[in-house]
Amino acid sequence: MGKQSKTLQLMAVKLGLNDEDKVLSKAAEFERLLQMKSTANTITDTAKAVICLDLAASFFKFDLDLKTAIKCSGLKSPSYTNSKKIVENLLELNTDRLTVPGLCLMLQCNVQELAERILEEYRRTAKIELDMSLPQYVCMAVHQACRISKVKVPKSKLVDKSQLKPGQWGKLDMEWTKFTDKKFAVAKKKRGKSAKTDVIEQEDKMDVDGEVIKKDEQITEPQIEPYEDWKQRILEAAYKELRKQNKNLDKQHKNLDEQHKNSDKHNENQSKQTNKQMVISFSPRRSPRKTPQKYEPYKSPVKNTPVKAVRLLFNL
Template sequence: MSGLALERMALRLGLREQPLIRKANEYERLLKLKLIGNNKISDSVQAIICLDFAALQFNDSFDSDLALKLAGVRKAVYGNYKRTVGKLLGIDDIVSVNSLCVQYGCSNNIQDLAVDILKYYQDNTVENCDWNHPQYPCMAVYKACKLEKVKISKSKFLVSSRLKSAQWNDLDAKWTKVIEKGNFHARTEGCKMKKKDDTTSIKDIDKANKMNQTVKEQSTFVEDYETWKRRILEQARKDIK
């Protein structure tokens, strides 16, 4: 498939970022060289898989259902082709914020927050890191889930991160120190609505307390006898006149 054809396929999949498309073209050119004399994967499927890998590389969303329709193959077949292409290109199934959120069923709020956390850490760490290692997107999603109070087993992140427990704990401590400076907060609408409801409840309680205090003051007021007597006599004289 030519570069122009791949770009049209990218547009059909909703992928418009030029760096991503250039990366997919790079993957496709390399794949053509690897498949010389042994090409069992159609050009369109090759292009889609290369776009799939490029989207993972750039943490961009990828419509897997639409990709399967455009590829015209079953999900299991696509998975086998993808593993084959990954081996030929010398890349693993890239672990990214996007792929982790899809795998764990995380919301868009968590995904967006994790991307921001990862970017902030990249911009503020002084370490020379291999950002292609899965530990970084794993920790970003893990931190985002904690902020959003979404419980996902840490053991799952450990497996995806390819770290040992002690290494994970060390990384967690480093990220905690850096991220605290970023002042990150949960982004779910539920949290915002809850805060608004809490404010409303406090106002209602204050209003009710004031009303109760007024009633209490009125109920505790006692008119002495002489004052009552004068008031009654004054009212009687007015009535006679």
Template sequence: MDRKLLQTTAQRLNVYDEAILKKSEEFIRLYQTKALVKTLDDQAKTVLCLDLAAQLIGSSFDKSVALALCGLKRSAYQNSLNNLEKILGLDKPLTISDGCIQLGCTAIKEDAEDILQKYKQIDHKVKDMDHPQYVAVAIYLACKAKKVSIDKTRLALLSRLKPSQWRELVASFENLGLSKKATRQKNKEINKMEEEYMIETDDQEAKNKQEQEEEEDYEIWKNRILKEAYKELKQRGQTIDSVK
């Protein structure tokens, strides 16, 4: 294995983590021993192994630079990455949790899991639930309902679908009413806020009414006191006139 090529490529990708470099070396060696037909050149193989190692360790990786170094289109790059995962035995099923972490939208994890679970229960024609397309669509619909923005390009790569296939799968989810799952939850939250607002409003109205009643009680008291004072002054005046 060309250690110098690995270090040079890693530097161009701004990858300096020694753990990623060691894991990349391991992947390259495995590829050399397991791949029956070696279709990748040394540069592409090195970039792809660095990408897989960075994903495994959870480090950021510049895909745009990786594409330029490999000289591949985005779809061809992703296909090569998927094949490399299979060769290395890394192609474990994508989970909602993993997908949300990769897309930076962990807040909608539970909603996406609910959507995916409902889809599994309703659509019995599904053959390969391990395919990441279902996870990708569930995450997409949950984000759409909660108005959470995500990287659409990264999502498309995650799904491993062509645009026409993606639209068809999204439509199948929506036709089953699953896109409303997260929306219903959002509506519940809105209704709760409205109920709290109404309670606060009722409390304020009751307080205002009480203050108004107290103010009226004061006016009644004031008028009574004034009347008694006038009455007393009048009686005093009559007493003085009788003395004269």
């Protein structure tokens, strides 16, 4: 049995594989092969050990608790699945690996050569080393090749084969579109020009009644208008425009006059109403003090009864 790392031995104990010598030796072999691949540096050592044990167990058809493996790796379920696919591709364990020729054959599109050039150019210009055999890169290269060549393919199939979510596909599509437009726009323009020149050459030589008519002979010189005719035409157009403007000004003046007349009438009516109100408000009023009273204040009423006698207060 080859030498095993401490991380691999510890993960084997947690997964219950410490007694399986075949599985441990195969996992150690996978781990040594991964150390030679610089692309696998993005995966942690713990996750590498767990994934190697998982692949070794599946290689010998040994049952492994996937939930425990994901928990021990320190990754979430989607990240664990993606990392496992990367390791499978690096170790060339996945026999059903997606390739550009296979995908082009599946989609029935003849863009294999352009897709492979796009894939190679992207790998060459990438800042970090990438595994271009991953399905998302293969699908994106074919997609961009079809876009440049104007070949229609079902996008849903490409997204499904890429094993990406729609949001992830959209971000990768934006990045690759900028890249392909920058690197392959010249080739696209050249193809467009060559196609146009072919059509022009075919139109230049047209057989009519057995005679070849050249394009140069069909071109006629443009007719030049005499100066006097041009001058008269320009002046007539200017006079028409001036007449229209004068008519519009007359209409505007009439509308303004009518508005002034209406406003004067309205002001007169308002002044009449205000004068009436002022007359009514300044009419004389009688004072309430001049109204006749039945009795004067602080005086008792006088009865019209005759005085019979007077009583003296002292003796005469």
